[in-house]
Amino acid sequence: KNFKIAVGDSGGSSQEATGIGFVNALEELSGGKHTGTLFLNGQLGSEQDTVNDAAIGTLDMSLLAINNITPFSPSVGVFTLPYVILSLEDAETLTNGPIGQELTENTINDAGVRIVAWTYTGFRVLTNSKKPVKSVADLKGLVIRVPKNEIMIDTYKAWGISPTPMAWSETFAGLQTKVVDGQDNPYTTINAMKFYEVQKYVTNIRYIFSIEPLIISEQVFQELSAEDQAIVLEAGKAATAASATFLREKEAEIKQILLENGMEISDPENNEEEFITLATEAVWPKFYDSIGGIEKMNAVLTAIGRDPVSE
Amino acid sequence: MTKFWYVIDNIESYICRTLLAIFVCLLFLQVVVRTLFDFSFSWVEELSIYMFVWFVFFGASYAAKMGAHNRVTFQFKFLPPGAIKYIEAFADLFWVFFNVYFVYLSIDFIFNKMNRFQSSQTLGFHLSWVYIVLPIAFALMTFRVLQVNYKKIIKGEDMRDPDAIDLDEVRAEAAELELEKA
């Protein structure tokens, strides 16, 4: 079978790397019996549309940002809360462990799609054209662009500034004409979009770790033989591993490119403590209900060795 | 025809004009509030998009009622006008087929296939309340297609393309303007 795989992002993205990793492993494990075709750039519809298509069984697979699955299966929203994941290792522990397994079960029940692989796209780091940002106080006076995303807007508000929601298609022009001073995105995106042409300062904040799962239509999955199902899941594991490798290699490489293009990269002071406290205290409690209760939150925190929270 | 039947017969027009007026005002309100108070209602954009979708599909049905959907007709230039309406009626059978099939698909989608969490982000209601316009409008459009063909073939009415600019009207208006000037 030739699986049709919708991919939201363009060539060279982490999503594509996961997709290629999956197709290669699939061909190898099945001895050439199965393969997949990637339809990049959202050619098969917006990321949210592809979830419905896969649920109905008219699309085989899709690679998309996790926040586009949240509307269909709210419990996966736990990975989109600020400062839940503090490192790539945290992300791997959570997604490959029992928590990831439970979320996969949830998406099957809620949305009719099964997560078979995870793309690790990395932290959304902050860039701006005005000044180095090391503390929450440094944010004052900066106009930051964010997507229309409640969690991100709330986070910036917790840090004391009101961000500007702006469509992605207008962002580069917005930064260029200084309608906005800054934005946040993973390193791969900053490089692909050549943001170094219009931005100077990078701050390695870690409030959101971008995770982009590969989902398969549960209906399509159930039509496969037990042997083929095992092959798909195995290929998914290989794709996940390939994604982690891609991120480690790529991020180092990109930081170098950005430095060469005149950007300055800095870390937040005090190991980001102030950012973390403000954001988690203000934002987390608002979303306990939608992710299935505070216990779910604590299960996640315990799994990566952090202290649980109380009401 | 009584006023009541007139309204019923133009129901899409009433629905659409109301929707259009409301979403235009909503968007204007949004612009004003944003410009003057640097504030925006989070629900305006989403609500106006949903109203716009309703407006479009009821508008498409209204266009069908007016016989306004564009056809390529230059190949009919040398056919007698009497023959053209039968050929177009035959072509419209495909339209009816498409619409009936689509009504079935949209009902199946809304009632059996839609994700139960898929709700409006800012307004909370389930999106099936927006999608429901599809079976309703396409059913209505099918009725309009049949109605137009009934008028053309059985009643022998001449449905004119609302696009075609009435040359007599244009001429009269031009003459009037001339008079004004003189």
Added chain:
Amino acid sequence: MESQIILILFGGFLFLLFIGAPITVALGVSTLISFLYLDENPIKFVQIAFTSVGSFPLMALPAFILAGALMEASGLSRRLINVAESFAGPFTGGMSAATVFACLFFGAISGSGPATTAAVGMLMIPAMIDRGYGRSFSSAITASSGGLGIVIPPSIPLIIFGIAALGMPAPPAAVEEFGQFQTVSIPKLFIAGFMPAFLIAGSLLAMNYILAKKHGYSGSAKGWSARQIWCELYRGFWALMAPVVILGGIYSGFFTPTEAAIVAIFYTVVVGAFIYRELSWQKLFAALETTTWLTGRVLLIMFTATVFGRLLVENQIPAVIADGMLSVTENIYVIWTLVIFFLLFVGMFMETLATILILVPVMLPVAYSVGIDPIHFGVVMVCCLGIGFQTPPLGENLFIASGISNISIEKISLAALPFAFINTVAIFIIAFVPEISLWLPRFFGY
């Protein structure tokens, strides 16, 4: 498999068009039958019906249609044309040059070619005839400049192109060869349309001068009337502000195009109802009604053209077409020539917006794969279709001009030939020199 699908899809589409099915039906039915043939569930039509139409930028379409209808009903359009007429002055071919300018002016607020021709022609054709210009010449220049209305922003065809192109990103192979293409946006398209529109207007003015000289259409003996110009400028002040509000709002970053159109609607209502006092409730309802069926008609095509395009993409047919085209030639100039003549041909008998919606999924990937910039491509496409208005057998502009002047279509067509020729030359220049379209948006940082 691919060739069978191409046959069913395009064959079915052309067959249905030929028997007189509406364009939207031809698109929808041929796609539906292809889905059934491929044994795929067409249920994705439902979601596409919703998402293809439910987008914020698309709301600019009814908003601009409504704004245009209201400007007409409120007398703003007429005053703009009077301003242009007052400038005609003592030049050779001055009145007909004023017609071209009137189309440029009016085009800046109206989104449509035939509307521009009707509004301008109604005033300018009789005025030209009065001053001794030939009837067919007067009609021909009006019909020929009416196309400027859709190139000069705000332009409904450019909005439609922008929406269609947003869903049609560059194929990865093309990105690999030519690097990232710029993203398509409606303000960017609008600003890109300016210089090409002025180039076309310039070419029309040049041809107008040559022909007027030949026919001996000299200016009025009276010369300029500063008083009249001042008078018309004064009377037309609020009308002249309309394009300033719309375009200024968009380019200062104050409004999105949709919002600019919304503001224009309220501006026109206020000016029409309280300053010019020409707008009545009845006219307002009529404008709302026209907007209803025009939008419904176009956007139903938007839906069926999107499912049509999706089927093409899923079966990777644009790549097949692009490869076919590239196997004939890889010379970008030859490809442009083929594209332009094809568009001019199609523009003769297909409605403009439908043409854009159908051809973008097929032609834009081809354009990408030879490295053509999407903004540039959109501008050229709209310019070509603008000329389609003035070409028989379905040149809408010609019909309207003929109605005003009482001259047969054949005569006007003949008189319009030199203008069609010079327009075509201008289009080739616009196609071959991308900077004409791309310099201005870049200059403004888009």
